[in-house]
Amino acid sequence: MGFLINPVAGMGGAVGLKGTDGLAEEAIRRGAVPIAPHRAEAALAELGSIDALFLTASREMGESLLRRSGLRYRVVYEAKENSSSEDTKAASRSFLEEEVDLIVFCGGDGTARDVSEVTGVKVPIIGIPAGVKMHSGVFAISPQAAGDLIREFLRSDLKTRETEIVDVDEEKYRSGTLDTRIYGVAVVPYKPVLVQERKQIYSASSEEDFKREIAIFASEFMRDGSAYILGAGTTTAKIAEVLGLEKTILGVDVVKEGKVICRDASERDLLRIIDEGGRSKIIVSPIGAQGFVLGRGSQQISPQVIRKAGPENLIIVATPHKLKETPRLLVDTGDVDLDETISGRRQVISGYRIAQLKDVAASSRVGTRIHPLKTAVS
Amino acid sequence: MPKRWYNVAADLLTPLDPPLNPQTGKPLVPSDLAAIFPMELIKQEASTERWIDIPDEVREILKLWRPTPLFRAHRLEAHLKTPAKIYYKYEGVSPAGSHKPNTAIAQAYYNMKAGIERIATETGAGQWGSALSMATNFFDLQCRVYMVRASFDQKPYRKSIMQVWGAECVASPSELTNSGRAILKEHPDTGGSLGIAISEAVEDAATHDNTNYALGSVLNHVLLHQTVEGQELKKQMAMVDDYPDVIYGCVGGGSNFPGMCFPFVPDKLKEKKEIRMVACEPAACPTLTKGLYAYDFGDTARLTPLLKMYTLGHDFIPPSIHAGGLRYHGDAPLLCNLVHDGVIEAMSFHQNEVFKAAVTFARTEGIVPAPESSHAIKPAIDDAIACKKTGEEKTIVISLSGHGHFDLSSYDAYFAGNLVDYEYPAELVKQSLAKIPKF
Numbered sequence: 001m002g003f004l005i006n007p008v009a010g011m012g013g014a015v016g017l018k019g020t021d022g023l024a025e026e027a028i029r030r031g032a033v034p035i036a037p038h039r040a041e042a043a044l045a046e047l048g049s050i051d052a053l054f055l056t057a058s059r060e061m062g063e064s065l066l067r068r069s070g071l072r073y074r075v076v077y078e079a080k081e082n083s084s085s086e087d088t089k090a091a092s093r094s095f096l097e098e099e100v101d102l103i104v105f106c107g108g109d110g111t112a113r114d115v116s117e118v119t120g121v122k123v124p125i126i127g128i129p130a131g132v133k134m135h136s137g138v139f140a141i142s143p144q145a146a147g148d149l150i151r152e153f154l155r156s157d158l159k160t161r162e163t164e165i166v167d168v169d170e171e172k173y174r175s176g177t178l179d180t181r182i183y184g185v186a187v188v189p190y191k192p193v194l195v196q197e198r199k200q201i202y203s204a205s206s207e208e209d210f211k212r213e214i215a216i217f218a219s220e221f222m223r224d225g226s227a228y229i230l231g232a233g234t235t236t237a238k239i240a241e242v243l244g245l246e247k248t249i250l251g252v253d254v255v256k257e258g259k260v261i262c263r264d265a266s267e268r269d270l271l272r273i274i275d276e277g278g279r280s281k282i283i284v285s286p287i288g289a290q291g292f293v294l295g296r297g298s299q300q301i302s303p304q305v306i307r308k309a310g311p312e313n314l315i316i317v318a319t320p321h322k323l324k325e326t327p328r329l330l331v332d333t334g335d336v337d338l339d340e341t342i343s344g345r346r347q348v349i350s351g352y353r354i355a356q357l358k359d360v361a362a363s364s365r366v367g368t369r370i371h372p373l374k375t376a377v378s
Numbered sequence: 379m380p381k382r383w384y385n386v387a388a389d390l391l392t393p394l395d396p397p398l399n400p401q402t403g404k405p406l407v408p409s410d411l412a413a414i415f416p417m418e419l420i421k422q423e424a425s426t427e428r429w430i431d432i433p434d435e436v437r438e439i440l441k442l443w444r445p446t447p448l449f450r451a452h453r454l455e456a457h458l459k460t461p462a463k464i465y466y467k468y469e470g471v472s473p474a475g476s477h478k479p480n481t482a483i484a485q486a487y488y489n490m491k492a493g494i495e496r497i498a499t500e501t502g503a504g505q506w507g508s509a510l511s512m513a514t515n516f517f518d519l520q521c522r523v524y525m526v527r528a529s530f531d532q533k534p535y536r537k538s539i540m541q542v543w544g545a546e547c548v549a550s551p552s553e554l555t556n557s558g559r560a561i562l563k564e565h566p567d568t569g570g571s572l573g574i575a576i577s578e579a580v581e582d583a584a585t586h587d588n589t590n591y592a593l594g595s596v597l598n599h600v601l602l603h604q605t606v607e608g609q610e611l612k613k614q615m616a617m618v619d620d621y622p623d624v625i626y627g628c629v630g631g632g633s634n635f636p637g638m639c640f641p642f643v644p645d646k647l648k649e650k651k652e653i654r655m656v657a658c659e660p661a662a663c664p665t666l667t668k669g670l671y672a673y674d675f676g677d678t679a680r681l682t683p684l685l686k687m688y689t690l691g692h693d694f695i696p697p698s699i700h701a702g703g704l705r706y707h708g709d710a711p712l713l714c715n716l717v718h719d720g721v722i723e724a725m726s727f728h729q730n731e732v733f734k735a736a737v738t739f740a741r742t743e744g745i746v747p748a749p750e751s752s753h754a755i756k757p758a759i760d761d762a763i764a765c766k767k768t769g770e771e772k773t774i775v776i777s778l779s780g781h782g783h784f785d786l787s788s789y790d791a792y793f794a795g796n797l798v799d800y801e802y803p804a805e806l807v808k809q810s811l812a813k814i815p816k817f
Contacts, residue, residue: 220810315806320798350800353690353807354662354697357728357799 002095006107007060010035010130021110036130039143040106043128046147057091092118109133109167116165116186124187137163158189161207162234182250210319213352215242227256227277231284231298252300267300274308281313295332303335317349328359380609383602386640388428391719395686414583414591416492422599439483443472448614454742460762466776476780477634478509481603485592486513496520496589498582500575503702504536506594511545524550524578528569550575573678595631596710604637624654627777628753630703632710634779657724658753662800663696665709666724687714697800700788701749728799733792748780
């Protein structure tokens with residue numbers, strides 16, 4: 001198991017920096033104290049005695065903590081004194097070369113980006129939450145939960161699923177604009193939450209099965225001649241896969257009559273297509289850990305695009321697992337009136353020919369903008 | 379207690395479209411059904427006689443718990459502070475806990491008369507299997523119930539009660555049939571489905587001498603046997619000099635609700651009485667409110683004749699809501715005919731609002747209702763609350779089809795906030811629906 005800590009993760013939060021990327025020294029100058037090592041320690045404390053070999057990076061990036069913990073470890077990467085994002089990536093590469101079964105990291109969205117940039121979907125990763133921002137779906141709900149997941153993963157075969165790596169542009173974030181983007185896709189182990197499953201011949205239990213069900217249903221109703229704008233994410237990507245199409249996971253594609261008519265579309269492309277092509281519909285899925293369906297990750301689907309296509313032509317899809325994990329779905333298009341129009345109790349396609357009613361809220365109303373830590377860490 | 383069953387087929391505005399043989403596309407003939415049903419039941423299935431006598435032997439057994447009580451819900455009315463009068467007719471007093479024995483007894487009797495020694499059937503939630511176990515026991519017939527494995531595991535006491543009544547309850551898919559073995563070979567851990575259980579029971583009946591098959595819903599003769607309910611209701615209402623303005627009943631495949639309201643159909647059509655009859659279904663499986671009126675198979679496995687009914691498509695598998703008895707893609711053709719002709723209305727409701735109403739009912743009237751039956755309580759409460767504004771002293775009748783003593787884990791899930799409100803995406807399905815066979 002690869003194990004690394006971003007020692008400065010989370011330090012910017014307490015001193016009002018909204019992220020620590022490139023600002024570790026400023027955070028320390030402002031009096032911030034390290035957070036991540038404590039959180040990592042709390043996660044390891046959950047493990048008890050386990051039969052695993054930890055491969056790690058030197059000093060504060062893992063070695064120091066593992067030495068104290070009494071767990072079996074070996075240093076496979078020598079980190080520089082003031083470790084940086086480059087060290088995170090290099091250590092992750094070493095883990096891959098050593099063919100680890102799992103990579104556990106302690107940090108925030110920035111760390112998740114660095115790790116997943118190297119690992120992609122080659123090896124499952126688990127994030128111990130310690131950052132200022134944790135929008136990505138790789139984070140356990142708490143350090144203790146992370147420890148629990150690691151133990152279960154080693155003991156048996158937990159299911160894995162793909163999830164989006166999401167991060168915020170910190171420069172803009174500091175000036176008050178929340179500009180979230182999807183940066184990649186990672187594989188994470190997960191404990192299946194109790195979803196009410198269908199009593200069917202071969203019960204669909206894994207999240208991938210439900211994504212497929214949703215996709216098959218979508219592939220059937222998408223034959224109506226409309227242009228379908230497919231938002232970013234793995235669920236919409238599955239729809240394209242079922243249709244036998246290649247999808248830009250991180251971008252927005254447009255599909256009509258079984259063909260991709262625009263790949264990685266910009267807002268302007270979308271407006272043009274709606275103007276030219278008649279009836280258009282939008283399919284989006286919640287992105288990241290907090291259940292945003294609009295305004296995070298697919299900014300091309302702008303308020304103008306939604307208004308032109310008609311808010312009634314907005315189709316939300318999400319697996320029962322995802323719906324179970326988020327109390328409500330969130331929208332933040334940047335157009336408060338439109339957010340209000342879209343919010344309320346809405347139908348969310350959750351399987352083959354079935355939907356759930358789910359509360360959709362304007363994020364401006366529920367105040368999730370500035371406190372990701374509160375929601376991600378119990 | 380009524381001496382005759384009432385057959386609504388005699389009073390329909392539009393004659394019933396016949397069931398079709400899926401191979402030929404032609405109307406079914408009695409011999410098509412003779413392999414699995416006794417001739418008396420086949421005759422009843424096709425009959426348009428208005429009244430059919432109930433055999434004395436059947437009445438003797440029904441008398442164990444019939445007539446069922448009609449209660450005035452005084453405490454619920456007081457709680458709601460409504461001027462409306464709320465009544466409920468309670469079928470949960472039967473030994474099996476629901477209305478299902480009304481037809482189980484009759485079906486077991488006719489099979490016994492025909493010299494049949496054994497009956498095979500399927501059960502989803504367990505109500506029908508329990509009722510038929512009791513009925514076959516009374517007529518010294520053997521009975522094997524194929525119970526969907528998922529619910530077999532979830533509700534172990536259902537198996538226990540069937541065993542008390544001398545029936546054999548096996549988890550489906552089982553090693554006892556070809557279809558069961560084939561599925562198990564490929565998917566040893568499957569939770570089963572109603573479709574598989576039907577296939578097993580039908581195969582069992584077709585491959586054993588002296589074994590017949592029995593169904594607890596959908597078919598005309600089943601609805602016929604349930605009309606004892608509505609006839610009693612009419613008489614009981616007359617005893618207190620009242621008459622329903624509206625009857626609410628839950629609908630899965632259609633047996634309890636038709637049984638309760640069919641005897642009022644001629645009142646509405648001939649005597650022009652102003653009575654509303656409202657079929658209440660789950661939003662997760664809204665057959666009457668969102669389905670298509672067309673010929674479709676009665677089961678997932680396409681073994682049954684084609685029936686003209688409202689349908690969500692035989693390949694639609696409803697999500698596992700807690701009102702397991704209402705998870706059916708179609709509905710009884712007789713009921714569908716009357717809904718199509720506007721004689722009967724339909725409404726649909728979500729699980730959470732239904733359980734909320736059920737808890738209100740339990741806390742005022744004492745009875746813990748089955749999740750299925752609670753679909754009828756929800757609109758009755760809404761209706762009574764609306765009467766507060768209008769001041770109308772409306773007479774509301776709830777058909778309370780059964781108790782919820784085997785469904786307490788569902789109540790647990792409700793209190794824990796774990797119930798999902800499912801919805802059927804009708805518009806999108808319509809867009810994609812091209813699978814129903816056309817005749």
